Amino acid sequence: MFSLFADNSSLVVTVAVPLLVFLARVIDVSLATLRISMVYRGLKHLAAPLGFLEALIWVLAISQVMQHLDNWFTYLAFALGFGAGNYVGLLIEERLAFGNLILRVITPNEDTTLSRALWDAGFGVTNVSARGESGPVKVIFTVVKRRDLHKALGLIRQSNPNAFYTIEDVRFFTETYPPAARATRGRKIFQFPLLKAGKQVKEDS
Secondary structure, X not given: OHHXXXXXXXXXXXXXXXXXXXXXXXXXXXXXXXXXXXXXXXXXXXXXXXXXXXXHHHHHHHHHHHHOOOOHHHHHHHHHHHHHXXXXXXXXXXXXXXXXXXXXXXXXXXXXXXXHHHHHOOOOOEEXXXXXXXXXXXXXXXXXXXXXXXXXXXXXXXXXXXXXXXXXXXXXXXXXXXXHHHHOOOOOOOOOOEEEOXXXXXXXX
16 A cells, blocks of 8 residues: 555656646746736836746746756756747737837838828828839838737738838837827817817817
8 A cells, every 4th residue: 555655656746746847837937928028018017916926936846846856857847848938928928919019111102002091090100201222112100009910911911012011019109199080080070179278279170
């Protein structure tokens, strides 16, 4: 009976402990990936609790490794969990799709169809005239939410398949043209008066 119990205890140490270490590493590295993304975007209220959970789970994982130094499976599980955690963390971060992106588009001509399509879809657009090796080009800047990136790229491919574009992360931006104003631009029915310096000022029609 004691022999059977000892065999079961050995099985737990050999299999269960490395498995728990692996799962703990996947969780804590995934949290670390999300925390770094939050820190980069200045989201302090989310980065702090993620950092707490990350450190707590890491301590639990490393304590199991130190208690079972004679079991090399724990070393392997620790390293595998680190690799898998990076992959899982990036998948979660992509699914959450938080934050904003700056989309820079270069069209090979003075085509205004793309700008109009982005504007009508609710994206703020800034056009800059430039010149490339082949002649005049139009550089279009717009800031989009990450969850709206596919929509914006679809408009680019539809309006100008030959356009060249780059995408960059944005930590902070100020919006000087309210989205509501963009959505109602050109409409006269749902216009509202503006308040300026404590006085009520009507919009010019």
